[in-house]
Amino acid sequence: MPDRMQKFVTLRRRMADKREPEDRIRDHREILPDLTPDEAAAQASRCEQCGTPYCQVYCPLHNNIPDWLKMTAEGRMEAAYHLAQATNNFPEICGRICPQDRLCEAKWACTLEQAGHETVTIGAVERHIGDTAWASGWVKPRVPTRLTGRRVGIVGAGPAGMAAAEELRAAGHEVHVYDRHARMGGLMSYGIPEFKMEQRVVARRAGLLTEAGVVFHGGRVLGGNLVFSDLQARHDAVVLAYGAYRPRRLNLPGEDLAGVIPAMDYLVSSSRALIGETAAPEIDAAGKWVVVIGGGDTAMDCVRTAVRQGAEGVTCLYRRDRANMPGSAREVGHAEEEGAEFDWQSQPEALSDVPVEVVVSRPEGFGQRGAVRTVRACRTRLGVPDGAGRKRPEPVPGSAFEVAADLVINALGFTVEAAHELTGDAVDMSPQGRVAADRETRMTKAPGVFVAGDARLGPSLVVWAIREGREVAAAVDRYLGFLPDHVQPEPQTPAGARRDTRIGEAACD
Ligand SMILES: Cc1cc2nc3c(=O)[nH]c(=O)nc-3n(C[C@H](O)[C@H](O)[C@H](O)COP(=O)(O)OP(=O)(O)OC[C@H]3O[C@@H](n4cnc5c(N)ncnc54)[C@H](O)[C@@H]3O)c2cc1C
Ligand code: SF4
Incomplete structure (x- = not known):
């Protein structure tokens, strides 16, 4: 084994430094920079080259991870790119957005983690390989050498x-x-x-x-x-x-009020404005009280977009607790750092066009004709696990409460x-x-x-x-x-x- 590998003994896992929350919420740019060449080589050199690469098994593309880590550690970046690209059409994309903590870097996927060390930063190295290839002009169109006429x-x-x-x-x-x-x-x-x-x-x-x-x-x-x-x-x-x-419905009274929108409509409107297809987002959270319903990664994306658009306040209502949510823990952490509020074990029951202070003093005035102003929810307790192993939420009687909202985003999935x-x-x-x-x-x-x-x-x-x-x-x-x-x-x-x-x-x- 060349002395460039197995550095996990002396070297700790390290990601590139994230931008500070107060800086990153001022724009929509990426929050994580690329590793430097030295950092990428050092992190790649932590790989044990164990011979039982479960990282490769748990990567859906079965990327040849140990080999391109070794090439990166040795500075053979062009070879690393060609190997990475042989199994993955878009390595720098997966390096950025794969939920690695559930895939190649999961606890069960890296021998180092199982041995009490931390996993290799596989995704960050894959991104570095792809970005380096683009910067170096190694990425070429795959022009066919023969035409089939089909x-x-x-x-x-x-x-x-x-x-x-x-x-x-x-x-x-x-x-x-x-x-x-x-x-x-x-x-x-x-x-x-x-x-x-x-x-x-x-x-x-x-x-x-x-x-x-x-x-x-x-x-x-x-x-x-x-x-x-x-x-x-x-x-x-x-x-x-x-x-x-096709968005899953909330199945709540008042879900057809103005201001209650599917998550994709919201995210597409933000993306189109950022790309320049529209002058401004068609749905803008600026100055609004935003409630996002759901606990997956789409909900996190909505929450964090609303923060960046300048929402007055952003609350995510989720009916289970943090441990039982489907989204990535990493993304929840990012959202919390950026100022979003999470109301765990909260189950929405109805939406209303009456302001929250009126609803509280006069519960019968829970109208559903105009634009949304209030979400009524109740607390839950977690019961027995369902078929997927996640604890089933049950409403707690008498625990109803109201949250002010003039934009409600349905992020219950598709x-x-x-x-x-x-x-x-x-x-x-x-x-x-x-x-x-x-x-x-x-x-x-x-x-x-x-x-x-x-x-x-x-x-x-x-x-x-x-x-x-x-x-x-x-x-x-x-x-x-x-x-x-x-x-x-x-x-x-x-x-x-x-x-x-x-x-x-x-x-x-
Ligand atoms: C908000 C959000 C965040 C996500 N974040 C992540 C993440 O961080 N990491 C990750 O790995 N995955 C993430 N995912 C999941 C991932 O984006 C999808 O699994 C993946 O894009 C699916 O790829 P696809 O090519 O099958 O479909 P899509 O990417 O959905 O592409 C389908 C294309 O078909 C087009 N189309 C649809 N209907 C028609 C029609 N009738 N006629 C013509 N064109 C049509 C659409 O415009 C679209 O361009 C996220 C999903 C969402 C919703
Ligand atoms: S980050 Fe790369 S190696 Fe890891 S699961 Fe995604 S594609 Fe596979």
């Missing part, structure tokens, strides 16, 4: 659609990507806020696809100005990668848009509410029509969407007759790891 249409320009497009173009097909939005990226451009990942990071990847010859058609809506039968007629294969956008409505019954939904497809071939009941990403899995993670994009590209290639059946382009994930890590924003209640 056309593939992809609906949805999120990470699943983008990864599929890159792979299919490199395989020589003519690739067209259609999306309702004006630019590529999906939730990476219009959902995930800039303080987690700046737009330029996604935009340069989108530019690379265009340079490789992928044709992007913005402003095209499947089920609207993009008709499924036309799409089928114009392409030899079609990939549906349109994500999961479901997948009904495929039969978008495709004129050509494609079915599964009993679980996802686009139905064969597990192996990824093909729906319509010949030559495939599905990938959140549309197939339900709300998940960017890293899973990238994997989906790579797998569906191989399936399409095979369908078109260009990839032999015996070639398995992606290693198979052990069943346990797959189950544990792919859950994202499905249910944030």
Whole structure:
């Protein structure tokens, strides 16, 4: 073992210094800078090179982590990039936004952590490898060396659609990507806020696809100005990668009041203004009392965006406690540092257009006609665990209380848009509410029509969407007759790891 590795004995885990909260809430820029080359080499050198790399197992892309850590420690950055990129289309993106504490850096995934040392900073090193490659000019478009004459249409320009497009173009097909939005990226451009990942990071990847010859058609809506039968007629294969956008309802009296909005409407409006597509956010929290309902990462993104927009106050109501929330502990910590309030074990019961002081003195005046002014909630206690192991909240009788609110954001999670409505019954939904497809071939009941990403899995993670994009590209290639059946382009994930890590924003209640 070269003396550059196994430095965990003398060197502690260290991330780059976060920007101070009072500084970072003044803008929407990323809060974590890149590691310096020396820091990246030092942190990479902590890896034990253990020979049982569970980090690789728990990474949905099975990145060759120990090897690129070693290359980074040795300063062989170009080689590290090419190795990282061989399994991950967007290493610097995953390095920034993967919830590493649930994936490659989880307690159960790093031998160092199990031995009482802290995990290696895998995500931060992966980001450094990608950012260094961009700065050094090593990232090149994957222009095909031969053309097949086959056309593939992809609906949805999120990470699943983008990864599929890159792979299919490199395989020589003519690739067209259609999306309702004006630019590529999906939730990476219009959902995930800039303080987690700046737009330029996604935009340069989108530019690379265009340079490789992928044709992007913005402003095209499947089920609207993009008709499924036309799409089928114009392409030899079609990939549906349109994500999961239907908000779960609050199911509360007053949820249709003005000022009660789904989380995605709020985040998209903020992103569009920051990108420059609109002059100002269509939904602005500035000067408002904001209540966010939900406990997942989407709720954290809303809370932190509202703080940056200059909300008068931001409260997150969540009906379980901190230990039982679905969101990442890291993101809650960031939100608390930035001044958001968390009202744990609080369950909303109704929304009203009557100001909170009136409701308190005259509870019968709980009107529901105009714009929201008050949220009524009650306290909960936690009962027996549910099927997923999270403790079930039960309302505490007589514990009702009111919170002032003139903007209420529903961040309870999403479901997948009904495929039969978008495709004129050509494609079915599964009993679980996802686009139905064969597990192996990824093909729906319509010949030559495939599905990938959140549309197939339900709300998940960017890293899973990238994997989906790579797998569906191989399936399409095979369908078109260009990839032999015996070639398995992606290693198979052990069943346990797959189950544990792919859950994202499905249910944030
Ligand atoms: C607020 C929020 C924050 C998140 N934060 C993280 C995070 O930090 N880390 C992480 O790993 N994951 C995060 N996720 C999850 C992650 O963003 C998704 O799992 C991932 O983007 C799914 O990729 P996809 O390509 O399947 O779908 P999407 O990224 O949703 O892309 C689908 C695309 O299809 C387009 N589309 C939809 N319907 C139509 C239609 N009818 N016609 C044409 N186009 C259509 C959409 O405009 C979109 O561009 C977050 C999700 C949300 C909602
Ligand atoms: S892709 Fe995500 S899970 Fe995999 S090594 Fe990178 S940060 Fe970890």
